[in-house]
Amino acid sequence: MVLGTSLILSIRAFNMKNIFRQAGVIFIFFGLWYLFFLALTYLFYPDSGVVDDNQAQHGGMLTDSIYPDGGANVDLGFWVSKNGPHRIIITGSSNASEGILPSVLQPVFPDFAIYRGAVGSSNVAQLRQIVDVIGLSNPASMEGTIFIIGIFYGTFFNDDVPIQHVLWKNKILTKLQADGLRYGLYQPREDKMALTLDSHLMPWAVRALRPFLFWHMIFVEAKQSYIHFWDSVHSAMGKHENIKSEEFKQSSLAQWEYYLGDIKGFAQTQQMDSFLALCQEIAQSQASLVIVDLPVPQWLRERSEYYKKYVLNRSVYLNGIKKIPRVRYIDLGANAACSIDSNFRDSSHPTKEAGKMWSQTIADFMVSQRRFLGF
Amino acid sequence: MDFLSIKFFLFFFGAILIFYLSPARYRRGVVFPLLNTLFILTYINDLSQLLPLVVFLAAGFAGVRLVEIRADRGTFMTSLSVILVIFVYLKKYTFFSFVHFIQWPYLSVGLSYILFRIVQMLIDVYQKSIRERISPVSFFNFCCNFLTFVSGPIQRYQDYKIQEASLGQKVLKDAEAFDCLARMIHGLFKVVILSTLCMEYHQWQLSVIQDPVVHPIVHPSLLWLCRKFIIASSFYTLYLFFNFSGYMDIVISFGRLLGFQLPENFNRPFESRSFLELWSRWHITLADWFKFYVFNPFLSLLAFQWPHRKAVPYLGVIAYFLTFFIMGLWHGASWTFLIYGLFLGAGVSVNKLFDVLMRKYFSVSYNTMLEHSLSGLLGAAFTFMYFSMGLSCFWLDFNDLVALMVKLNIQGFGVILVLGGLICAVVMFLIRIFRDVFDRAVGKSSALLGNFYFVRARLSFELLIVIAFWFYGFGDIPDFVYKGF
Numbered sequence: 001m002v003l004g005t006s007l008i009l010s011i012r013a014f015n016m017k018n019i020f021r022q023a024g025v026i027f028i029f030f031g032l033w034y035l036f037f038l039a040l041t042y043l044f045y046p047d048s049g050v051v052d053d054n055q056a057q058h059g060g061m062l063t064d065s066i067y068p069d070g071g072a073n074v075d076l077g078f079w080v081s082k083n084g085p086h087r088i089i090i091t092g093s094s095n096a097s098e099g100i101l102p103s104v105l106q107p108v109f110p111d112f113a114i115y116r117g118a119v120g121s122s123n124v125a126q127l128r129q130i131v132d133v134i135g136l137s138n139p140a141s142m143e144g145t146i147f148i149i150g151i152f153y154g155t156f157f158n159d160d161v162p163i164q165h166v167l168w169k170n171k172i173l174t175k176l177q178a179d180g181l182r183y184g185l186y187q188p189r190e191d192k193m194a195l196t197l198d199s200h201l202m203p204w205a206v207r208a209l210r211p212f213l214f215w216h217m218i219f220v221e222a223k224q225s226y227i228h229f230w231d232s233v234h235s236a237m238g239k240h241e242n243i244k245s246e247e248f249k250q251s252s253l254a255q256w257e258y259y260l261g262d263i264k265g266f267a268q269t270q271q272m273d274s275f276l277a278l279c280q281e282i283a284q285s286q287a288s289l290v291i292v293d294l295p296v297p298q299w300l301r302e303r304s305e306y307y308k309k310y311v312l313n314r315s316v317y318l319n320g321i322k323k324i325p326r327v328r329y330i331d332l333g334a335n336a337a338c339s340i341d342s343n344f345r346d347s348s349h350p351t352k353e354a355g356k357m358w359s360q361t362i363a364d365f366m367v368s369q370r371r372f373l374g375f
Numbered sequence: 376m377d378f379l380s381i382k383f384f385l386f387f388f389g390a391i392l393i394f395y396l397s398p399a400r401y402r403r404g405v406v407f408p409l410l411n412t413l414f415i416l417t418y419i420n421d422l423s424q425l426l427p428l429v430v431f432l433a434a435g436f437a438g439v440r441l442v443e444i445r446a447d448r449g450t451f452m453t454s455l456s457v458i459l460v461i462f463v464y465l466k467k468y469t470f471f472s473f474v475h476f477i478q479w480p481y482l483s484v485g486l487s488y489i490l491f492r493i494v495q496m497l498i499d500v501y502q503k504s505i506r507e508r509i510s511p512v513s514f515f516n517f518c519c520n521f522l523t524f525v526s527g528p529i530q531r532y533q534d535y536k537i538q539e540a541s542l543g544q545k546v547l548k549d550a551e552a553f554d555c556l557a558r559m560i561h562g563l564f565k566v567v568i569l570s571t572l573c574m575e576y577h578q579w580q581l582s583v584i585q586d587p588v589v590h591p592i593v594h595p596s597l598l599w600l601c602r603k604f605i606i607a608s609s610f611y612t613l614y615l616f617f618n619f620s621g622y623m624d625i626v627i628s629f630g631r632l633l634g635f636q637l638p639e640n641f642n643r644p645f646e647s648r649s650f651l652e653l654w655s656r657w658h659i660t661l662a663d664w665f666k667f668y669v670f671n672p673f674l675s676l677l678a679f680q681w682p683h684r685k686a687v688p689y690l691g692v693i694a695y696f697l698t699f700f701i702m703g704l705w706h707g708a709s710w711t712f713l714i715y716g717l718f719l720g721a722g723v724s725v726n727k728l729f730d731v732l733m734r735k736y737f738s739v740s741y742n743t744m745l746e747h748s749l750s751g752l753l754g755a756a757f758t759f760m761y762f763s764m765g766l767s768c769f770w771l772d773f774n775d776l777v778a779l780m781v782k783l784n785i786q787g788f789g790v791i792l793v794l795g796g797l798i799c800a801v802v803m804f805l806i807r808i809f810r811d812v813f814d815r816a817v818g819k820s821s822a823l824l825g826n827f828y829f830v831r832a833r834l835s836f837e838l839l840i841v842i843a844f845w846f847y848g849f850g851d852i853p854d855f856v857y858k859g860f
Contacts, residue, residue, distance in 0.1 A: 015547040016395040019632055022553040026560075029835035037839075182849040215843035 037211035088112045088146045091130050094120040095294050096150025099350045104359035108367065118150070121259070124274045125159050126174045131282060143286035146373060148362065152294040153310035154260060154348065156271045161261040183209055243346060249299055252347035260306050267309050272316035279317070279327050288326040288373040292362055295332045295339035300347055328369045332358055376417035378525075378622065378855040379567065379845065386414065387629050390521070394633055402542055407516050414521035419482050427465050427481045428489075434461055435493035436514050442500045443508060451501040455494065462490050468708040484858055485524045487705065491664055492518045496532050498668055505532060513539070522630045526857035528623065528640045529660040538635050545634045555628040557834050562624025563841045565617040567852055571844070573614035574853045580607035581770065597787055604783070605795040608763040611770050616644065618856050619658070645803075648745040648754035650722040650761060651730075654699075657762075661702070670698040688731040696724035706769075711776055715768035722761055752807075756800035760792055769856075 088109060090100045097118035105114055117130055127149060173181070173188060180186030185205055187196050197205055206213075260266055282289045293314075301307050321329050332338045338361060343354035350358060366373060376382055390410050397406045419425055438454030465486055467476045496514075499505040509517075509532070517535050580603050620641040630637040644657035654662040677690040703716025730741035745754045771779060783791070823829055845852060 015545075015552075015632075015634075016391070018547055018549050018552040019391060019556075022549060022556055025831055026556060026835050026838065029831045030838055033832075033836050033839045178850045182846055209846075211839070212843045212846050215840065216847045219844065219847045 034211050037214055041210040041214045086112045088114045088148060089117050090148045091117045091127060092150030093118060093122045093155060095152060095348045099294055099355050099358045100148055100150050100362060101355055101359040104356055105363050108363040123155055123157050124271050128278050129174060145287040147282055147287055148290045148292060150292045150294050152296060153307045156267040156310055157260045158265040253303060256306060263305055266306055267313045269316055272313055276317040276320040279321055280324055283324045283326050290366055291329045293331040293333055296348060297341045297344045299341060326374055328372055330365045332361060335361060379852055391632055403539060404512055408512055411516060411519045411521045414524060415519060418484055424481045431461055431465060432518060434458060436511060439496050439500055439509055442497055446501055455497055458493055466708045469710055488527050489518045491529050495668060522626055522635060527660055528638045529664050530638060542634050555631045558624050559628040560834055560838050562621040564837055565621030567841050568844045570614050570617035571848050571852050573610045573617060577607050577610035577614055601787055601790045601794060604791055608767050612763040612766055615856060618853060622855050645759055646755055647758050648751045649741060650726045650758050653758055653762060665698050665702050669701060670694050673697055692724045692727045695727045696720040699723045709773060711768045711773045715765060718765040752800055752803060756803055757796040759799050760795040764791060
C-alpha cells in the first residue's frame with residue numbers, strides 16, 4: 001500500500017517535472033528568438049525617439065506602411081506624437097491612401113514627417129476616431145500638425161452600414177477600434193478609443209511589441225506582394241480593360257449600393273454636420289487641415305444616385321468650412337485632368353500615375369495656401 | 376470561453392497542475408469532475424443557461440439506469456426516444472419550427488457529442504456490452520470530459536473507463552512530454568495560420584460568387600462561376616481540415632499529458648482514393664460511431680427482412696445511404712443539412728454500388744483498381760472535389776445554396792466535378808513530387824534536423840510566428856468551427 005502510494009507520488013512528480021521542464025526549454029528558446037528579433041528591429045529601426053523622415057518614406061516599422069492597405073496603426077498615436085510639431089498626417093479611406101502619396105509630398109515639404117493614417121472604408125465616425133487616436137497620447141502635439149483628409153461621396157454613409165464593422169465579443173466595432181485592440185494597448189470606451197496603460201508606459205509597451213510588429217510588417221508586405229503579383233499578371237493579360245465594360249460598371253454600381261446602404265440614410269445633414277464638427281475640432285486644437293474632395297470616374301458621376309445626393313448636400317459643410325481658420329478645401333473632382341476615367345483602376349481608386357498627379361496637385365495647392373495653413 | 380484565448384490555455388495548463396498536485400485517491404471522484412464542471416462554467420454567464428444541459432444529462436442518466444435495471448426492448452426504445460426528443464428540442468431543428476422552443480439563451484455547446492455518448496451507453500448497456508453499473512460520477516465524467524466536451528474525439532465508454540482507471544499511473548517520459556508540446560504548437564500553427572489563410576481566400580472567392588447571385592444584374596458565364604466555386608469550396612475544405620485537425624492535435628496532446636490516450640480523428644484524409652475510404656480518415660471517431668451504432672443495426676435489420684445472401688451487398692448500399700444521410704442531418708438543425716445528408720448518402724452509396732458491381736462483373740474490387748498510381752491519384756482528386764462540393768452546405772445558407780444550385784444546374788455540377796477533379800489531380804501530383812524531393816533532402820540532413828537544439832529552436836520559432844500571426848489576424852482568426860455542432 002505504502003509502496004503503491006509512493007510509486008504513484010513519484011510518477012506524479014516525475015510526469016509534472018518532465019512536462020514543465022520541456023515547456024521551460026521551449027520557452028527559453030522562444031525568449032532567445034524574441035530577443036533576436038528585438039535586436040534586429042533596433043538594428044534597422046533605431047529607437048531614436050524621433051522617426052527618421054527617410055524611414056517614413058520607405059516604410060519602416062514605426063510608420064504607417066505596416067498597414068499599407070490603409071489600416072491605422074496601433075502605435076501610430078504614440079510614434080507620431082513623439083515626432084514633434086512638423087508633421088503631415090494623411091487620412092481618409094483607401095483611395096486617400098493611394099491618391100495622396102507621401103513620396104510626392106515629401107520633397108515639397110522637406111521639414112515635415114509625413115504619415116499615412118488612412119483606414120479602408122472609413123466614414124465620418126471613423127475619421128474622427130483616427131484623429132482621436134493620433135491626438136490621444138499627447139494632445140498638445142496637435143499644434144503645428146497638418147491633417148490632409150481625403151473624402152469622397154463614399155465617406156458619408158451611415159454608421160450602421162456593416163462595411164466598416166468588425167464583430168468582436170458580440171460588440172460591433174469599427175475597423176480602427178478593432179485595430180487598436182489588436183495589441184491590447186487601446187480599448188473601446190463609448191465611441192472613443194482609450195489607452196489601456198498609463199501613457200508613460202506606452203513607449204515600453206510598444207518597444208516590447210517590436211518583434212511582433214516586425215513580423216506584422218512582413219505579413220503585410222507578403223500579402224501586398226501577392227496582390228501586386230496577381231495585379232500585374234491581370235494587367236499583362238489585359239484584364240484591367242474590363243473596367244471599361246458595361247458589365248463592370250453595372251456591377252460596381254450594385255456593389256456601391258450594397259456597401260453604402262439605403263440611400264435615404266446616406267449623406268444626410270447629420271453626417272455633414274459631424275464632418276463639419278470634426279473640422280472645427282481639428283482647427284481648435286491648433287492643427288491645420290486640408291480637405292481634399294477626391295475625384296471619382298466620370299461614368300460614376302453621371303450614373304450614381306449616391307454621388308448626386310452627396311453633391312447636392314455637401315454645401316452644408318462647405319459653407320461652414322469657409323468660416324474656419326486654418327482649414328482649406330480643394331475639389332480635385334473639379335479638376336478635369338484629375339477626374340478622367342483613365343485615371344482609375346476601378347470605381348474609386350486611382351492608378352499609380354494618377355495617384356502621383358493628384359498628390360502633386362494637392363502639394364501645389366498647399367504651397368499656395370501656405371499662409372493660411374500656418375507654415 | 377474562446378478556444379484561441381489565453382484563458383483556454385491557462386485553464387488547460389492549470390488543469391495539469393491541479394491534476395498532478397492532487398492526491399491520487401481524489402483524482403477520479405473529485406478533481407476530474409471539478410475540472411469538467413469548471414470548464415463548462417467558462418461557457419456561461421448565468422447559471423440558468425446550464426439548466427437544459429442538466430436536464431439532458433439527467434434524462435440520459437435515468438435512461439441508462441432504467442435500461443440497466445430492465446434491459447427489455449420497450450425500456451430501451453422509450454429511453455432512446457426520450458433522449459432523441461430532448462436533443463432535437465434543444466437543438467431547435469428547423470424541421471420542427473411549429474414547436475415552441477425555449478427562447479432564452481442557453482448552453483448548447485457539446486450537446487451533439489453528449490448525445491453520442493449517451494446513445495452509445497444505452498445501446499451497449501442494452502446489448503450487455505457494458506455489464507458494470509455506471510455510477511453518476513463516471514457518467515458525468517464520460518459525458519462532460521473537458522478534453523472532449525466541445526467536439527470529441529468520440530470515445531466509447533468502455534475505452535474511456537480503462538483510461539480513467541489508470542489516470543495518473545502512466546509514466547510520461549521527457550520525449551513524450553516534448554512530443555505532446557510540439558504537437559500542440561503544430562496544432563496552433565494549423566488553426567491560427569493555415570486555417571485563417573484558407574478561410575480568408577475562401578471568403579474572397581465567396582464574395583465574388585455571392586455578388587452575382589445577390590445582384591442579378593450581372594450574369595457571369597457558367598464556366599466562370601464553376602471556376603470560382605471550385606476555388607472557394609476547395610479552400611473551405613482545407614480550412615475545415617486545418618481548423619478541426621489543429622484543434623484535435625491540441626486536445627489529444629493535452630489528454631496525453633494527463634494520461635488520457637484519446638483516439639485520433641484524422642489520418643491524411645486527402646490521400647483517400649474513394650469517398651468510402653475518406654470516412655476512415657476524416658472525422659474518424661464520428662464515422663466509426665455511425666458505422667458501429669447505425670450502419671450495423673440497419674444492415675442487420677435489412678438482412679433480417681430480406682434474408683438472401685446475394686442481396687446483402689445491395690442492402691449494404693442502402694444501409695450506407697441511410698447512415699450517412701443521418702450523419703449529414705446530425706451536422707445542423709436546418710434544411711441545408713438535409714441536402715448535405717443526401718449528398719453524403721449519395722456519395723457513399725454510389726461508391727459502394729460501384730464496388731459491388733465491379734466485383735460482380737469484373738471480379739475486381741474498387742480498391743484493387745485504385746492501387747494503380749494514376750487511378751489512385753484521380754480517385755483522391757475526385758474524392759476531394761466531391762467532398763468539397765458537399766461541404767458548401769457549411770458555408771452557404773439554404774437560400775444561397777438553392778440559388779447557386781439553380782444557377783449551376785446539373786451541367787455546372789458536372790463541370791465542377793470534372794474540371795475541379797482534374798485541377799486537384801495536378802495539384803496533388805505536384806505536391807507528391809515536392810514531398811518526395813523534400814523527404815530526400817531531409818534524409819540527407821537528418822542529423823541536423825534531429826539535433827536537440829535545432830528541433831527546439833524550430834519549434835519555438837513556430838510558436839513566435841503563431842503569436843505574431845495571432846496579433847496580425849486579430850478579429851479574422853476563425854473560431855473552432857465544430858464548436859457550433
